[in-house]
Amino acid sequence: MASFRRSVSCLSQKASRNSPEEIALVERPTINGHVKLSESDQFGSVGFVDFWPLTVKKAVKASCATFEQFEVLVERANEWLEENDDFELINCESLDKKVIYVADVYSQSLIYADEDANTHAVHIIGLRLWYCKRLSSNDTKNDRLQLDFIDILPFYLNPGEKEPRFESVSSTVDRINATLRHTPLQGRILSIVSVNLTLAEDIWASGAQINTCQTRWFDEFNTHNLIFIRIFFLVGPPCHELIGLKDFSPRIIKSGNVFQPAQYSTISELVSMIQDWIRMVGGNNVCCFFFTYLHLF
Template sequence: MTEKIGEPATPETVAASCPPPSYEEVMGHQTVGYAKATSPADLPPLSYIDIMPRLLDPGHIESKVTPQFDKFSVVIQAANMWLAGNPSYAVWKCETVERKVDKGAVIVMEKMIYHEATFGFNVFIRGLRLWLTKKTNPSEPVQQLGLMNVVPQKVAVVPTHMGYGPQINMNNGIQINIGRRRRRTGYVTISDAEMLNNMVIPSMNVSFEGLQTTLNKLNEDLKSRPLPGTVLNVETTTMKTFEGFGGNGDMDPDQTCWHEDGNKYKRFTQIIRVFYVIGQPANEQIMIEDFIPQVTRRGDLMKASQFETWPKVMSRVSTWIPNQQGIRIVNLQTQYTKYTEYNGEVRVASDSTDDYVTNLSDRKLIKLMRVFYVTRPGPPSPQTGHLSARTFLPVRKSRRDFESMSETMFRITAWLKVTGMQIFSVETHQFLFVEGSVSGVEQERCNIINQGMSGKHFITAISVYFAYPFQEPHASYLPPVYTIYDPNNSQSSSCVII
């Protein structure tokens, strides 16, 4: 790919590269949803459909043979086939969703908790979630989606020694020696090269350009080759690059299935994924704004740094949005990124697209809010008010048993109908499971320690965003939830949801 910028994956380009599956083949396998309405007029306030890749080869997970699935471009084609067969619906938001593949190559979309073995063999799959609405104008043409994958460009890494001071040999031949920079701002946002100062591994002879540099190159490319349509969503997606020592950083952005072997080193790379509605070019430029939790107490040799809570981060997002002119926000994405502490200074690798992981050591991760927005020629977009958010967690029934996705969506629908709130955006994301918490997660905490030597569970949640504040309705107006499970009480039993 020229400058590692992916070409749009339209139905025509996909059809030219591989035989298209039949509609029955696509829609008859691994497709679930919550568009449970007899007609678009009965569509719930928040509805979705998941389109997952078809299984091509089951492999044998027990023997560490990874199953094979369709490419993501074929998933986009399947989504367009579904839209063509359901012309009364439109997609107002789409996102990549990831699920663990169980033994027998079974994808369980309804399950809201999954286990990631530390030293076992984990297989994952990614598909497409379409958030649906009723088409406002029935005479409009059927909506069709396109996709552009943007892969960061490689840079050569020439390590000189462990610690500070490796030289980063860029493609233009310039060598940059980071040295001992110090800032007293509480936290520092750093690039890929700076993060590598802390963990140079001899086999890592390549890294990747940072997120902002990659985005700048994309926007330059879009000036001469604009997207054939209007941006629907932009997200960062983590792709596996290789496993074990060595490797040149190559990855397939169209890949849907990958595995992780806990006994080996793993490397992951962030790519930018642009979803758009095919049509006349809107000549849009894509921007990113990261909101990083601020340090509230500097750490030292005896204690770690402390960070502000997630509501404080979202409050800053809410203040920032109304002050922006002429932009259109296309996505709000919760992102976990690595950070380091040194002499009380916190370094957050929010710009890094390269991550080298081993289960032999703990990893410090911090949660940030990534706002994607676009600008375009012509009249400015309507002003957005103060943002508010409501995260819906699956109800915890017992120690490691949570309600299903359908049950969670039922409660979300009831909440939206009672409050009458108009949805601004929506997001599917994961929390690290915390057994001692009543809900199973620490929702307000921004930093986590991902322990390397122990297995982990993750909880799926749905966050819904609104353009103005909301008031939480009284519990009597919502479906009752009788929870009698308490993780701190061994005599407690499971909950019953009515």
């Protein structure tokens, strides 16, 4: 029986950028953002806090720097939760930001600068917590929350061959559940996310051990994408939960051809399908939703 492990062995748009001298001085490890709801809303206000890795080996360009591991971000998030124990933790997710300079990591900008002959972009992985704060003075503070996570890589099916093959996501989920039946998580599942890694050709072809906690990944012409599953959970008594996934695709309204693209149903219709499914599954813990963009040829 396979066991879980913390895998430590385990839009392009032109944008203005600071000069290297200014960039070297910028450090903002935490970014807060808030979305204010109406005062009558029972949940008060919704907010998020981002945690980005700091540099262990400093540099101006992100491709030359060494960054903290993802587990350090979780430790920092737990410190934040301890200091803000009147918040209700809703969800959390892994973030992927493409940057050129170290300062870009801590910027709230949603665009990144185009690469040129003298610059090289990398992917930086961060952590975002979503929370709400109760407005009622009668609400009691939560028990101390402690966040943890596990990473599950897909099995490598043909080691040693030039073109590697990995097991399907459904096979990975089945393998996870087989383990959870015998070794439940020490806590309650908060969120399940898929994380995309950009692997260099030599790592991809060799089947070498992958460190999923690494927070900097190169984006080169010959890189390959590998997706693994990350489960976030709140530490506590085992809840004996199994995981699952459900995919929803837009309905094809009109088929396309070489001269005209296909037409699909609206996002509102897709959301309606999801709502119907949630009502059907009843008391299951539906913990997260993700929209995936597929490039069709």
